Amino acid sequence: MTGRPYTLVDVHAHHCGPGLPALDGAPRLVVDDGEGRIVDGEGRLRAVPTALWDVPTRLTEMDRVGLSHQVISPVPEVMERAWTIDPGYARAVNDQIAQACRESGGRLIGLGCLPRVDPRAELQRCLTLGLRGVETGTRMAGRDLDGEETAEIWAACADAGAGVLVHPVQRGRGVLGRAGGPLEIGLGMPTDTAAAAFALVAGGVLDRHPELRVALTHGGGTFSWVAPRLRAASGGDERWDRAVRRLFVDTLVQDPALLPVLAARFGPDRLLLGTDSPFMPDHVTRAVHSVDVLPDRSRRAAQVDNALAFLGLHPVGIPTGNGGLGSPGGPAAAPVLHGDRP
Secondary structure, three states, X not given: OOOOOOOOEEEEEEEOOEOOOOOOXXXXXXXXXXXXXXEOOOXXXXXXXXHHOOHHHHHHHHHHXXXXXXXXEEOXXXXXXXXXXXXXXXXXXXXXXXXXXXXXXXXXXXXXXXXXXXXXXXXXXXXXXXXXXXXXXXXXXXXXXXXXXXXXXXXXXXXXXOEEEEEOOHHHHHHOOOOOHHHHHHHHHHHXXXXXXXXXXXXXXXXXXXXXXXXXXXXXXXXXXXXXXXXHHOOOOHXXXXXXXXXXXXXXXXXXXXXXXXXXXXXXXXXXXXXOEOOXXXXXXXXXXXXXXXXXXHHHHHHHHHHHHHHOOOOXXXXXOOOOOOOOOOHHHXXXXXXXXX
């Protein structure tokens, strides 16, 4: 089996390519003279970095900061809209991500998105394309993650052995009483993530699906700090504690001093390196090196092994550069998911 060994894996990065169908005003990328912009349903434009759609540019950026592999998932507003409209939109998004992974020679690993109509069928198609799971929002069409409408996502992913990355939607506006960019990014998104974590733990999602692998972005948001208070308020017990330590969280918290707290709350085997690439490019190098504050064993786990555990990659016959698991060497050689048939 060939391919670059896994030495540093980033699980939180986004991709969006041009050519998405213009369905019901869904977001799409427009590239003009090398400049990329995402157009939303109301015609508003948002400039985006070239690495969002151009694989060679992304690989160059990965080399610059020392990443061997990166997990790419849909831009959040794309993922959220895919849930509510024609399933053809989700299919197009997932096809783009799979194509980017193929173009990368195995260095990019994909997570897709699901439509509300027959999500199980599209999940199986994602796995056939070589994707390792899906991204979901902290809420889906305004519904909490422990609600009846989202139950099929968890059942399908648990049955298929697919990982689920949970990302804030609408910049966390749904949990704020005051608007504004810095407040939404700095407080809304982390609080939205904490509310999603509460739904997964207290709402019984993790209890109902013991094999489910779920990762929260942005360090799990504010959940690390408020978990003891939530536990006491909801009458939590040892079951609560076990469920909390089932959650993976990325390390994108903007301050390395917070990482030991994450390790204490969730466990050192649950930390995943995350950068939010290609957004916030000035923070990517710092995000990559933030795990340097962890003890050697925990640092190595956060750099590689925890990511591969979250992604459900089998260790058999896959050498790595650090003695753990290793590179799939491209889509054709990718190991199968736990619970999936090769």
